[in-house]
Amino acid sequence: MARIFGDTDIKNLKAVLASKQLGWREGGMVTKLDEAFAAFAGAKYGICRNSAMTGLAQAVAISGAGCGDEVICDPLVHFGGVAALSFNCVPKFVDVKYDTYLMDPAEVEKAITRHTKALIVTNLWGLCAELDKIRSLCRKHKIFMIEDCAHVIGATWKGKHAGTYGDIGVFSFQQGKHICTGDGCVMITNRKDLHHKLYNEWAFRGESPSFLTLNFRMNELTAAVGLAQLERFPDYLKEYNENLARYNEAIADCAWLRSRTIPKQAEQAGYIWACLWEGDKQGLSYDRFKELAAEEGIPFYYEFTERPAPTFPVFRKSTAYHHKDCPIRCPFYKGSYTPAKSKTPVAAKILKRVMLLPVVEVEPAKVRATAAKIKRVIKRMETD
Ligand SMILES: Cc1ncc(COP(=O)(O)O)c(C=O)c1O
Incomplete structure (x- = not known):
């Protein structure tokens, strides 16, 4: 079977083309996919985006973390770290467990400081991390929890779908993922305030943005395929x-x-x-x-990947903004962490x-x- 694009994909695509509304519209395919995916995962709200990378970055943007704040990430892939850097946060890498390759809650606990504002946990290669333990730590220390769910459509932890433990869960519909729309993403959340912010402030829908973000919308054609693929x-x-x-x-x-x-x-x-x-x-x-x-x-x-993410030049050499050490040595940052010195031997x-x-x-x-x-x-x- 592998991938099948069939009658439902074509019917949905034709409906979008006939409507001449290829971009997002209230009640259109994107809204339907928001709702269908949220229902599938057991979350209150879905918010479709154009890629998981942008979804992760937007999740950091909405988390309240920014200049001078640390965002805890794991080191086997770089997406969480990149999302943190994109909003001028310091990505703080913690090690994983050897047997599961997933973020180690004990390492998270050690890494938390008063500068920690958010955490991005990668549910890697089809498996959820110890999400209940990580969530307890986040709640205790008032840390915004983001789940990178690019690899885990259909995966659960203690019977609950991936993405429902964090404040936001971010899924990918990129070519190689479980569901493919070419590119695409859906974020899920149970928080009405986050849904409102993302849907009402990001795209000139009556409210002007109170936080920095960009337009990361999904279009109707992509959602038309996403809906058909979700059925399959x-x-x-x-x-x-x-x-x-x-x-x-x-x-x-x-x-x-x-x-x-x-x-x-x-x-x-x-x-x-x-x-x-x-x-x-x-x-x-x-x-x-x-x-x-x-x-x-x-x-x-x-x-x-050859080595853990903290060794990538964008983190180790602070080349992110072509200005030495920015944002890692941000003047607003009062902590002492530098990715260059981070040790993730298990990874x-x-x-x-x-x-x-x-x-x-x-x-x-x-x-x-x-x-x-x-x-x-x-x-x-x-x-x-
Ligand atoms: C773990 C993980 N997170 C995020 C992403 C980014 O997903 P996208 O390609 O939808 O931006 C990927 C992509 O491969 C990934 O593997």
Whole structure:
């Protein structure tokens, strides 16, 4: 199945074209998608946007964090850090757990200071972080909680959908994600005040903006496809989860490829499958493994980013505004954190060992064939 664009997508697109209203309009496709996605995730409000990156940035903008404030982020991807920098905040990276690759609440607790105004937790590769614990910390310290949900449509933590623990959850409809509209995003929130601010102040709808943001609207054509794709989502998710299970099964008996731990509180949504190389403990060569995997034609990607996000120049060298150290050494910032000095050793270790395979946009027959190839490579490593 992988992706299907069919009659409903075309019917919806034709309706938009016939209306000659391609841009956002009250009660149009975007409004319908706002409502449908919020209902699907069990949130009160949905707010569609043109990408998750802009959604995350807007979430920071509305959080109240700004110059001189710290925003806690995790280090395996850079999107949270970029969103924080975009609104002149200092991104403060905290480490993840080795078994889940997700933000470690104990590290969050250590990182909180009186300068911490917001936190962006990435629910990475189909799995939610320990959202209840992170939310408790945020509530205790009055920190605005943003969930990066780009990878977790359909994932839950303690039975509640991703994105409903934070003040705002931000989902992506970019090409490679669970639901694809080319580009696009929906933010969800249970807070009426945030919904009002985002819908009434950002686009000259009668109220002038009280905070800095830009127009990040979704258009009606994108929402027309999004609505049709959301209807298909249960079938997609079933397939993605089956793909994920096939890869898990392929390494189940291997002592040196470590499966990702799925906590019992979590329901994973198949997105990217990952495992960690631990063959060195058994005296096996990673290079040899890569060689054999390449011979078999397994499309693993390794070290999907070379190093943790805080080492990226935009954070480490403060090149964001082409002005030395701005905004990290902002005169309004009274704290002492600098990303250049931050230590996220667990993230660094994961990045050196992680092997990834996509489970979205791939035909199940191909997944079955790849799973068989993985088993062959494991056998060859153990017998050659
Ligand atoms: C974890 C994560 N957050 C945010 C984004 C940004 O999403 P978008 O491409 O919709 O801007 C991505 C994109 O790949 C992502 O992987």
